[in-house]
Amino acid sequence: KRLEDLEKSLKAESKPIPPAFNTAKKKAADFLRQQSERSKPRDLTHSAYSSLLTLTITP
Secondary structure, X not given: XXXXXXXXXXXXXXXXXXXXXXXXXXXXXXXXXXXXXOOOOOOHHHHHHHHHHHXXXXX
């Protein structure tokens, strides 16, 4: 959600979106897709990793 907001604000200010931002967004999308493909609620390490990844990507 915050990635989308950042993207909107960058577009609103008509600044070029940094390539690193697009890369991070793509990685997040890929990860979320993988996670939904094999969603295991009992897999606590996976959800912990997911949280960590989210914190890392979120500006």
